[in-house]
Amino acid sequence: MGNTLGCKPAVIPFTYLGVPVGANMKLKKNWAPIVEKFHNKLSSWKAKNLSMGGRLTLTKAVLGSLPSFFFSLLVAPNGVIGKLEKIIRKFLWGGTEEKRKINWVAWEKVVAPKNMGGLGLGSLKAVNLSLIVKWWWRLRTEENTLWGKVIKGIHNIRNKASNYMASSSIPGVWKRIVGAGDELKKNRSQYIRNYRKEGTLRSQALTDSVLIDWTHDVPIKVNCFICRASMDRIPTNCALQKRGILTGSSRCEYCETEDENTSHALIKCPLAQNVWQWVFHWCNISAPMTGDIGEKLTFIKDWGNCSRKRSNLLAICYSTMWSIWRVRCDRIFKKLRCSPATVADNVISIVFTWIKHRRKKCHYQWTQWCINPFDYL
Incomplete structure (x- = not known):
């Protein structure tokens, strides 16, 4: 079939448009190429030649391009999130593999928004969850799209209860996307409670210092x-x-x-x-x-x-x-x-x-x- 269509035969897993296809992305070892790309973008020689502001800008640029491409389709394991955050911390404070530097600001303040006294870097876990749940939401709101009809046909979602989003017997990316949406629905009250109560305490802890106004007039x-x-x-x-x-x-x-x-x-x-x-x-x-x-x-x-x-x-x-x-x-x-x-x-x-x-x-x-x-x- 491949020769007839003029395509090269391949075996699973393979990479299509830069995204791994057919691999079990629950395993950390299958994220190794992505972690390596992330590490190359935030290498130590760049940290030595950039100021704190330059390192923060480059980190935001890398976070806005490289992970988002994968995070919009794949649910990253907590171990991978932790490894990527470790690379960010080391780069942000100018550390290397041989020499560790002081992390002057707590990680929760680094990822916190600027209006809460943080550096505005953002959480990888939150980015991954929001990008994944977006597909779950789009399937509910965009009923007549081609990709939506394909998903509904594969998982036999038509004429099923509103909470039925994926077949338990069919593995794949969509099943993990639905799992992330179900986790968010299941813990929705907890997220709201944490935001209203613990989140208030956390914001008070972050704003113990005076909130500064970030200005474009200075670097x-x-x-x-x-x-x-x-x-x-x-x-x-x-x-x-x-x-x-x-x-x-x-x-x-x-x-x-x-x-x-x-x-x-x-x-x-x-x-x-x-x-x-x-x-x-x-x-x-x-x-x-x-x-x-x-x-x-x-x-x-x-x-x-x-x-x-x-x-x-x-x-x-x-x-x-x-x-x-x-x-x-x-x-x-x-x-x-x-x-x-x-x-x-x-x-x-x-x-x-x-x-x-x-x-x-x-x-x-x-x-x-x-x-x-x-x-x-």
């Missing part, structure tokens, strides 16, 4: 840094000592009078306070110079009545904290010193460059920007 790496800083998940001396990495003193490298935590490094340190004074003087804003990182972010979110001016201030303050952190890192690793005035000048120039090239129809002029970033809004 993603800056947004990621601010998000981590709001959770107190950046490598300060106190954080490193808490994790058993730093064995010496946790004192600040600049003032050497207080322990270096997130609020001290970005807000309370004399270096940081002087930078903030320069920046707020340039903006002609009266702002509190004390407090912690949460109070500073809250002040930014509540400042003023003009959304355009608030967007400018948001980009300026995010860039200020980013610049302060970079200066502190240069002091530790490169033994470089930088005055607060120089840091403030860098903030002025870098924010202008970012906004100028990231906003559509931006008519800011450098001379006007240097005087005040709000005068012409």
